[in-house]
Amino acid sequence: MRIPTYIHRSRHGIFFFRIVVPKSLRGKFNGQGEIKRSLHTRNLRDAMRMARPLALQLFDVFARLGGSMSPQGQPPSVQDLLDKAQAGNLQELKSTQSVTLPNGVQHSLTVEAESTDPAELAAFKKVDEQNVVKIAGIVREYHSAHPQQALSSEAVAYLQQQDNDLKTFGTSLQWSKKSAAKTLHASFHSPTPSANALSVRWQEYFLQVTGTDWSKSKTAKSNQRMFGHFQAWLTQDIDIASIDRDTINRFINHLLTERVVEAGDRRGQKGLDQRSVDNYTSIINKFLTWAQNKEYFPNDQRLPTAKQALVSRKARKKREEKANPPYTLGQLKKIFDPKQYEHDLAHHFWPPLIALFSGARRREIAQLLLSDFYVEDGIHGMSINVLEDEDKSVKTPAAVREIPVHPVLIELGLLDYIEDVRALDLGPELFPGIGINADGEKGNAVGHAWGRYLDKVLGKEGSSPTFHSFRSTALGILKKKKVSFEMRCQLAGHEFDHVSQVYSDEKFTLAELTTDAIPKWVYEGLDLSGLKYTRNQFDRSTRGSTTQRIHREKIIAAKKKRIHEQ
Structure with missing residues (x-):
């Protein structure tokens, strides 16, 4: 292959x-x-x-965008293919016209030819054009009966076809060798939009602002999803300069009254809350601001998203201050009580402890590899990086860092656990059974498990700490113990934006961190000795969870394949 x-x-x-x-x-x-x-x-x-x-x-x-490149396998035009067939370079030709209606029903028409005879190729093209007309008729009939249902861009493309004109259609082709011949599968998509069309400018914006990691970022995926809903609501690929305040007002009203909630206690109900609506208008505002700077949107026109926030800045700031509150000593004693803290899976037992003594984010912990633990000058270190595994990602460049393994984690048996996992030979991951979700993320499993455990142990106590609260807890201790701001930033993987950085951007060594920060990283009054790891404690459950992970990944792959084939 x-x-x-x-x-x-x-x-x-x-x-x-x-x-x-x-x-x-x-x-x-x-x-x-x-x-x-x-x-x-x-x-x-x-x-x-x-x-x-x-x-x-x-x-x-x-x-x-005007770039020129000719990658091997780049799709040719329909006419190019017909020319190839006439020249005898194609012996089998197949074209499928298909569309999926809003009710989920798919209609498909296919024409095939196994000849280089010009008359038969002309007949092939004519039948294919007729199939376009038939599909367009099906779409038009459905849309007339259900005008309130938004059509996909694919369906709209068929409606826009006039007089059997195929020139505006692009092609998506798949080549495969069959004996000495080549087989073609051609499917037709929407017409090429104008240069300033919403879809064109959004693709340009999305690729520019998210960089090479555009598919890994959770924020980028969320922004893509929200903006995609805005595009679907519009039903047409409009020129971005035509977006006005009335458009945004109507979209906000749609979100508040008709948008179905996808998660949480109100899942399945109609109408988003004001904070969620602001998330949608925020990404549209950022996009239009970028477009205006690029002169894709009129410079003399006020952005239609300006002053459209439903939640005041004061209210947002107050809510942010309450988010992820640090754990109190009493809460830490409760959640790490040996009688309560009984976990059968390693990726439920270790991540909270690692977070408490490293300040690492849940995804950073979930994606750790065995090779990320090392010894340098007699000091055990932990590397948070994006090396060796394509599934890894970090929030910002500053999140790539080297930090000492805290002595408490060593006393609890983390290094022994690492050796036990290596002996199992189940792969390079520190937690081979943790698996990934449909979006390729590992951290969710850790967060969800911790959330369930907190509900059981703390219930609805005053503040509502989360897994991320371990970061604020750790940073609070370091600040209280007078650890320098620069050192706290490096330990936590925070951006350090200060003029002094221009003169020196060297990072602290493991030895410096071990001498100046780690001895102060102490939670006075918290005894964790009852949680000490026993050799091979999680071997059996790790084997079982790894088997389940492989099974889940096969299900996810099969589901994606079915969606793709629909």
Whole structure:
């Protein structure tokens, strides 16, 4: 099986997508030379299936922005293919016209040809054009009967076809060798939008502001989802300059009255809360601000999203101050009481303890590898990085750091646990049974398990601490013990933005951190000796959870495949 040039495999067998940005366009992508993302699979067929739409989308973006590149396997036009067939270079030709209606019903019409005869190729093209008309008729009939239901861009594209004109259709092609011939599968998509169309400018904005890690960032995915809902609500790919205050007002009203809540206690109910609505308008505001700076949106026109926040800045600030409050000593004693803190899984037992004595984020802990633990000058260190595994990600560049393994974690048996996991030979991960969710994230499993445990142990006590509260707890202790601001930033992986950084951006060594910070990192009155790890304590459950993880990943892969084939 020939692997496309945009698919690569890491040393751990994980496939990832990588495509080079044309030199002429790198100025529009903040100078970045490539776009890269993990495909979260070790299966080549799944990797090829997931990577192809990304490649087609990026080829399209490059073409619209004026870049020139001719990657091997780039889709030719329909006419190019017919010319190839007439020249005898194609012996089998297949084209499928399909559309999925809002009710989930899919209609599909296919025409095939196995000849190089010009008359038969002309007949093939004519039948294919007729199929476009038929699909357009089906869409038009459904839309007339259900005008309130928004159509997909694919369905709208069929409606826009006039007089069997196929010139505005792009193609998505898949080639495979069959004997000495080549087989073509062509499916037609929406017409090429105008240069200042919403979809075009959003793709340009999204790729610029999120950099090479555009697919890994949880924030980027959330922004993409919210903006995608705005695009779907509009039903048309409009020119961004036509977005006015009335458009935004109507969208806000839609979110408050009709948008279905997707999570939480109100899941399934209609109408988002004001804070959630502000999240939607915030991303639209950022996009339009960028567009105005690029002169895609009129400079002399007030942004339609200006002053549209429903929650006041004062109220937002007050809520932020209450978010992720630090744990009190009494709460720490309760949650780490040996009679309560009984976990059967290693990735439920260790992450809270590691967070308490490292200040690391839950995802940083969940994605740790065995190789991230090392010894330097007699000091045990822990590396938080994005090396060796394509599934890894960090919040900011400052989050990549080296910190000492706290003596309390060593006393509790963390190093013994690491040796036990190495002996099991279940892979490179510190927690091989933790698995990933459908979005390729590992940290959710840790957060959800901790949330359930807190509900059981603390109930509805005063403040509502979370897993992230371990960071504020740790940083609070370090600040109280007079650990320097710069050292606290490095330990926690926070950005350090200060003029003095210009003169010296060197990081503290493990020895310096061990001497000046770790001895002060003490929770006085908290006794954790009753939680000491016993050798091979989690061996059996780790094997079982790893087997379950592999099973879950197969289910997720199969689900993605079904969605893709629909």
